[in-house]
Amino acid sequence: xxxxxxxxxxxxxxxxxxxxxxxxxxxxxxxxxxxxxxxxxxxxxxxxxxxxxxxxxxxxxxxxxxxxxxxxxxxxxxxxxxxxxxxxxxxxxxxxxxxxxxxxxxxxxxxx
Amino acid sequence: xxxxxxxxxxxxxxxxxxxxxxxxxxxxxxxxxxxxxxxxxxxxxxxxxxxxxxxxxxxxxxxxxxxxxxxxxxxxxxxxxxxxxxxxxxxxxxxxxxxxxxxxxxxxxxxxx
Numbered sequence: 001x002x003x004x005x006x007x008x009x010x011x012x013x014x015x016x017x018x019x020x021x022x023x024x025x026x027x028x029x030x031x032x033x034x035x036x037x038x039x040x041x042x043x044x045x046x047x048x049x050x051x052x053x054x055x056x057x058x059x060x061x062x063x064x065x066x067x068x069x070x071x072x073x074x075x076x077x078x079x080x081x082x083x084x085x086x087x088x089x090x091x092x093x094x095x096x097x098x099x100x101x102x103x104x105x106x107x108x109x110x111x112x
Numbered sequence: 113x114x115x116x117x118x119x120x121x122x123x124x125x126x127x128x129x130x131x132x133x134x135x136x137x138x139x140x141x142x143x144x145x146x147x148x149x150x151x152x153x154x155x156x157x158x159x160x161x162x163x164x165x166x167x168x169x170x171x172x173x174x175x176x177x178x179x180x181x182x183x184x185x186x187x188x189x190x191x192x193x194x195x196x197x198x199x200x201x202x203x204x205x206x207x208x209x210x211x212x213x214x215x216x217x218x219x220x221x222x223x224x225x
Binding site: 001037039041043048049050051054055060090092094096099100101102103104105106 | 147149156157158159161162170171172173206208211212213215216217218
């Protein structure tokens with residue numbers, strides 16, 4: 001099974017600070033159809049997860065453009081350019097290239 | 113609009129079988145995949161399995177021997193059945209669509225006698 005390693009496990013930030021989260025895969029997430037099925041989710045406390053970024057870098061509708069995704073193959077990054085209070089919660093990467101699909105362990109974003 | 117809603121018992125006894133239903137609206141099960149994802153209290157997300165748009169299924173390797181996912185397209189429902197439940201199966205169970213773009217509210221399942 002594919003293992004996704006997220007770092008850091010916890011991130012402390014001030015409002016307005018830019019931060020990045022890394023997600024590294026144990027094998028390439030490039031599918032034979034040319035797509036890379038690596039997505040980023042945010043779970044706010046007490047809520048269901050919500051999709052932020054899909055297929056590495058595509059911004060989900062309604063998600064602020066301070067969120068961006070990048071990467072290829074086995075290394076991926078989520079960047080928040082100017083953290084806002086509503087961004088606090090746990091961020092997960094998830095891969096849908098190789099079944100069984102897998103989630104990263106999560107990165108908790110806290111206010112410093 | 114797209115909606116998913118999980119339903120099922122909140123309490124299951126150890127060794128018994130869990131049966132959950134995900135009722136969807138706003139899209140067709142023959143066009144989109146539906147996944148089941150669970151989350152133990154205070155822990156991360158775990159992918160359980162998937163019902164593909166064409167009826168194929170895939171399962172988490174660790175749960176495969178206990179888990180079954182099926183559907184009724186006429187009722188817009190996807191079903192999860194997992195047997196031999198233990199206390200560490202306690203958690204919130206979600207169904208989610210396709211690229212994890214829409215999620216249900218989740219259903220909390222407690223395994224306890």
